[in-house]
Amino acid sequence: MIDTALHEVPARKGRAAELRQGQHIKMINTHGTQVIDMWALNAADLIEIMSMRHTKSCLKKMIPDEGEPFYTNRRRPILTWIEDRSPGVHDVVLPACDKWRYIWDGYEGFHDSCGNNLEESLRAIRRGPPPETPQPLNLWMNCPIREDGRIDYIAPVTEPGDYAVFRAEMDCIVVMSACPYDLGMPINGDDGIPKAVHYQVW
Numbered sequence: 001m002i003d004t005a006l007h008e009v010p011a012r013k014g015r016a017a018e019l020r021q022g023q024h025i026k027m028i029n030t031h032g033t034q035v036i037d038m039w040a041l042n043a044a045d046l047i048e049i050m051s052m053r054h055t056k057s058c059l060k061k062m063i064p065d066e067g068e069p070f071y072t073n074r075r076r077p078i079l080t081w082i083e084d085r086s087p088g089v090h091d092v093v094l095p096a097c098d099k100w101r102y103i104w105d106g107y108e109g110f111h112d113s114c115g116n117n118l119e120e121s122l123r124a125i126r127r128g129p130p131p132e133t134p135q136p137l138n139l140w141m142n143c144p145i146r147e148d149g150r151i152d153y154i155a156p157v158t159e160p161g162d163y164a165v166f167r168a169e170m171d172c173i174v175v176m177s178a179c180p181y182d183l184g185m186p187i188n189g190d191d192g193i194p195k196a197v198h199y200q201v202w
């Protein structure tokens with residue numbers, strides 16, 4: 001059945017979508033400036049995951065262009081980047097925020113995190129959790145590497161409604177986290193307020 005309904009990923013939270021091979025998923029930066037941490041896992045074996053490291057190695061470049069796949073840790077295509085309707089600024093270097101990140105930041109008590117959102121999203125569909133938080137594709141995260149090797153954390157350059165479309169190359173689970181980081185750096189925009197995003201599957 002074709003389901004093109006618009007689904008929400010609430011601000012600070014995550015969602016999982018189960019895709020059959022050949023299906024598409026569209027991630028929409030509804031309000032602009034919101035980073036989505038995104039993972040893809042082989043639905044038949046959650047140990048096989050979309051890997052930024054292996055994708056760089058397979059393609060001999062930092063990030064796929066439209067029409068090129070992301071690869072798994074077994075060097076098999078899992079998602080092809082079909083369309084990137086945005087300025088094309090994404091991060092494929094940094095890890096997801098997780099509870100350890102917020103402890104490291106000195107935050108006291110529970111803070112939503114992309115790592116926790118991955119676990120909760122997989123639990124919600126009775127899968128997972130994974131043994132650790134794999135490195136995600138950080139859609140729209142703007143962390144340029146400077147000439148001296150330092151990394152800047154600056155606001156996304158996306159506009160409301162910018163989107164990205166991917167096609168599943170195997171049956172897979174795509175997990176999206178509307179990154180809840182809000183502790184000073186403008187990762188999710190200069191106002192520092194995490195916002196909801198939306199997605200469609202067909």
Ligand SMILES: [Zn+2]
Nearest residue numbers: 097114179180
């Ligand atoms: Zn995050």
